[in-house]
Amino acid sequence: MPQPDQPNQTKKSRRGLQIALIAALALVIAAVSVGPGVAHSWLPTAQSNTNQAGTATPSAATTTPAAPPVTLTLAPKADATFVNPAAEVTALAENGTVYSAVLKESDTGENTDGELFVSGRKWVSSAPLKFDTDYTFDVTTQDENGNRSTTVSTFSTVPASNEADLAMFPAADSTVGVAQPLQFTFSEPVVNKEAVEKAISITASSGQKGAFRWYSDTLLRYRAEDFWAANTKLTVDMKLFGLDIGNGQIGNFNKTNVVQIGDRVEMVADAANLQASIYINGALVKQYPVTMGDERFPSASGYLVVLSDKQRYAHFVASTIGLKPGDPANYGEVDVEYATRLTPSGEFIHQATDSAAPFLGRVNLSHGCIGMSAEGAGWVFNNMTTGDLVHVVGSPNETIAPTDGYGDWNIPFAEYAQR
Known part of the structure; x- marks a missing residue:
């Protein structure tokens, strides 16, 4: 065949190949379009995986x-x-986590802090609650797929009527004498006494150990076996917040108080020899003549403790100690100076009246008080303080009642420590 005709044959061949390809593609399309809703595992889809050879494989x-x-x-x-204000508030999620937790006072909206634990499954409050308060607890949880759900609950804490308070004497940061017991006065009767004692920890820098003694369901005291060593520091750690003291009464605070013991200042008042000797840390510093209780009203013997009540000018009334008009011992009403109280029942150290002053050091003629000169009573008033020791000797009278002031030291320690 001549050369000029060769290109025409090539064009015809290409056209034939194109027609063949179009026909094959039509067959494929016809095979795929068998009908709606029919899946073919051999045809690659968006859900198919491809193996290493590039062949489509089925997938779930x-x-x-x-x-x-x-x-x-x-x-x-x-x-x-x-609800006890000391109780922890918690939210625990099983099969998920705590996405968020908000604990707040219902009235004020004030939040209470908390923390997440256990890989986010548990939320725990980190601050105490308040008494007599309504709370709202808003918790959102999240499941393993990220879906969230919120729960809102409310609760209320112990009402004010069940809140138990405590007053300690001496107050924090006080300086007192060596004979001062620690006193705890509760606002509500204590049933769980042992639990309360365990909640009050007392440490003396002198190393002295002591014991508690209950005088009533609301009055508790603590003293060492002997008088506190001079210049001892007492640290009183009271962990009473949330403590159930009995009858549903709940303690309302935790606090640490420090009380400083000063020098040992002691008066020895001798009713037999009508003389008062004053010692500081064992050294005699003053001596004064005195007049003390007469035969009808002898001064209490034993140990007494200077109370915090001092009156530069005091007005005494005989009827307050049971004396009536017509009684030979009735002195009516009298004014005295430099009065330092020893007992709530009425024993003082004070300046003797003008009528008694001539008998200082000679005759006992008071109604139980320790009468001194202006100089002596003034020195006591200005230099002896709460908790200082007064030791009365030579008197026929009994010791004061333990709660008539602080008669604790007249009780043997082995007996004092017994419950």
Whole structure:
């Protein structure tokens, strides 16, 4: 065939190949379009995987399985009342986590802080609650698939009627004498006495150990076996917040008080020799003549403690100690100076009246008080302080009652420590 005709044959061949390809493609399309809703595993789809050889392989459906439901446990339970303010507030999630937790006072909106623990499954409050307060606890949990759910609960704490308070004497940062017991006065009767004693820790820098003694359900005292060593520091750690003292009464505070013991200042008042000797840390510093209780009203013997009540000018009334008009011992009303109280029942150290002054050091003619000169009573008034020791000797009278002031030191320690 001549050369000029060769290109024409080539064009015909290409056209034939194109027609063949179009026909093959039509067959493929016809095979795929067999009908709606029919899946073919041999045809690659968006859900198919490809093996290393590039061949399409079947794959599972991508529907996410349902997560197990989250179980949320709250403490306190919803609508709880009389909740102890010391109790932890918690939210514990099972099969999920605590996404958020907000604990707040219902009235003020003030938040109470908390922290997440156990890989985010548990939220725990980190601050104490308040008494007599309504709270709202708003907790959101999250399951394993990220779905969230919110629970809101409310509860209320112990009401004011069940809040137990405590007053300690001496007050924090006081300086007192070596004979001062520690006194704790409760606002409510204490049933769980042993628990209260364990909640009050007392440490003396002198190393002295002591014991508690209950005088009533609301009055507790603590003293060492002997008088406090001079210049001892007492640290009183009271952990009473949330403590159930009995009958549903709950302690309302934690506090640490420090009390300083000063020098040992002691008066020895001798009713037989009508003389008062004053010692500081064992050294005699003053001596004064005195007049003390007469035969009808002898001064209390034993140990007494200077109280905090001092009166530069005092007005005494005989009827307050049971004396009536017509009684030979009735002195009516009298004014005295430099009065330092020893007992609530009426024993003082004070300046003797003008009528008694001539008998100082000679005759006992008071109604139990220790009468001194203006100089002596003035020195005591200005230099002896709460907790200093007065030791009365030579008197026929009994010791004072333990709670008539601080008669604690007249009780042997082995007996004092008994419950």
